[in-house]
Amino acid sequence: MELDKMDENDWKYHGEGNKSLVVSHVQHPRVLRLLKYPAEDSENPPQIQNIVDFSSNVMSSLLGEKFIHSGEVVKLPLEFVRQLSIKVQHQRPAWRCDKVMDIYSGCALCLPNLTSPALHQPTHTPPLCIEIKPKCGFLPSPKHVSKDIKTKVCRYCMHQHYKVANGKWKRRSFYCPLDLFSGNRQRMHFAIKHLIEEPQNNFKVFKEGSDESPDMNSLLHHLRPYFLHANNRINSHVTRFAMVRTFLFFSGADGTDCDLPPLNTSVFPGSRGLPSDSVLFRILQTQMLDTLDIEGLYPLYRQVEQHLQDFPKERTRLQIEGPYNEAFLEKLQKCPAEDDGSVEYAVAKVHQYRVAMTAKDCSIMVALVQRQLRDFRPPAFSYSASILDLDPKPFDSIPRQLRLDQKIVTCYLRTGGALPKGPVREKEDCTLLFHPM
Ligand SMILES: O=P(O)(O)O[C@@H]1[C@@H](OP(=O)(O)O)[C@H](OP(=O)(O)O)[C@H](O)[C@H](OP(=O)(O)O)[C@H]1OP(=O)(O)O
Ligand SMILES: Nc1ncnc2c1ncn2[C@@H]1O[C@H](COP(=O)(O)OP(=O)(O)OP(=O)(O)O)[C@@H](O)[C@H]1O
Known part of the structure; x- marks a missing residue:
């Protein structure tokens, strides 16, 4: 993935939970997991590296490495993230829209799809x-x-x-x-x-x-x-x-x-x-x-x-x-x-x-x-x-x-x-x- 050539048209909405929104690449078996937070809490973006460390150093040892893909933190161009958030917005279920995608840190997790x-x-x-x-x-x-x-x-x-x-x-x-x-x-x-x-x-x-x-x-x-x-x-x-x-x-x-x-x-x-x-x-x-x-x-x-x-x-x-x-x-x-x-x-x-x-x-x-x-x-x-x-x-x-x-x-x-x-x-x-x- 060439981080300086990211194009929002190569990615599509894949799903989301309470804390993150996931987009998948249209050609390669990869997803980006972008964190979300309450709209009023944009001052306190979540610590994404902690997520990778917790998964790879703690959970993987308890659950078995073979089941775990911790992924890696990637730094994305802010304009790409902003365009992506606009692109996927209409596909998000209304009941999940109480939280907004983190478009300020530029950080996301890259994982196998x-x-x-x-x-x-x-x-x-x-x-x-x-x-x-x-x-x-x-x-x-x-x-x-x-x-x-x-x-x-x-x-x-x-x-x-x-x-x-x-x-x-x-x-x-x-x-x-x-x-x-x-x-x-x-x-x-x-x-x-x-x-x-x-x-x-x-x-x-x-x-x-x-x-x-x-x-x-x-x-x-x-x-x-x-x-x-x-x-x-x-x-x-x-x-x-x-x-x-x-x-x-x-x-x-x-x-x-x-x-x-x-x-x-x-x-x-x-x-x-x-x-x-x-x-x-x-x-x-x-x-x-x-x-x-x-x-x-x-x-x-x-x-x-x-x-x-x-x-x-x-x-x-x-x-x-x-x-x-x-x-x-x-x-x-x-x-x-x-x-x-x-x-x-x-x-x-x-x-x-x-x-x-x-x-x-x-x-x-x-x-x-x-x-x-x-x-x-x-x-x-x-x-x-x-x-x-x-x-x-x-x-x-x-x-x-x-x-x-x-x-x-x-x-x-x-x-x-x-x-x-x-x-x-x-x-x-x-x-x-x-x-x-
Ligand atoms: O408390 P629960 O059992 O309702 O679990 C929450 C989940 O609700 P569920 O009952 O599975 O629909 C909840 O899932 P949904 O938003 O309901 O899909 C989250 O997974 C939440 O975790 P976090 O706050 O995003 O880290 C989960 O919160 P934690 O309890 O894991 O903090
Ligand atoms: N590596 C992956 N490959 C394919 N799909 C994925 C991957 N990671 C997440 N997803 C999809 O995206 C959805 C949301 O991801 P995830 O469960 O990590 O979100 P979350 O916000 O942390 O969830 P929660 O509501 O439990 O806190 C998942 O339910 C799954 O369908």
């Missing part, structure tokens, strides 16, 4: 990519929570009630992250069915690099050729089953594409749970660094905050805002098992919590490519999995987390019973092991 995987051979079927934002896959321990309901209904399921009550989404999703992370074939199948039915911001499909946002029928139509090679039973049940199989086996052992196991392979070779080298397992393990729940963590956060007020210079030694290097990783990995009252313990728990928050908010991108084999063998598939959006969560977002947690639980206890129950799940309890199909 994970929806355009490199093709080693020509294929008949274009690559298909599925993005899942799985959210938090475990329940907190009863030791640290004040409301018993938090040990039965997961944060995502409770949050759904809050989101519908506040108009963020019209319909509630019956997806439950505990199902997806369970490693139980039936529950994972159930999770994927509900993601497809009500995708919200948890499920996206890209075909030929473009977000398809399809309805259920057209999605299944797109997915069929990618999964249904081993037999001719083309129905939605088989498709979802194949997706479960794909997720379960995602390990990308050597960081390259690997073949899907055949359809008749046992998904649970003698064991329950996720394979320990799968992408879902790694994400769940990292999420579980939140051992205290926000309620147990908050007093430690206050201890750190007080310490920083008393000794402002300690902010640097304790690496509150980074740098996110090996020393930061060591601080959170060498946390004493018990609270010894030290600020080091409190800081380590806060660092662990922030890392867990990142893992609870990341997305998985799965790319599937059909390969043509000679003779009459059925087509084979290559796939690869990557993890996106591994930004550090700010230290001072913790009080907001506590307030949100309280609002979600209060809303759930107030309205939980009032919303219609799921078509299948009679009883809202995320600890349920089996669902009737």
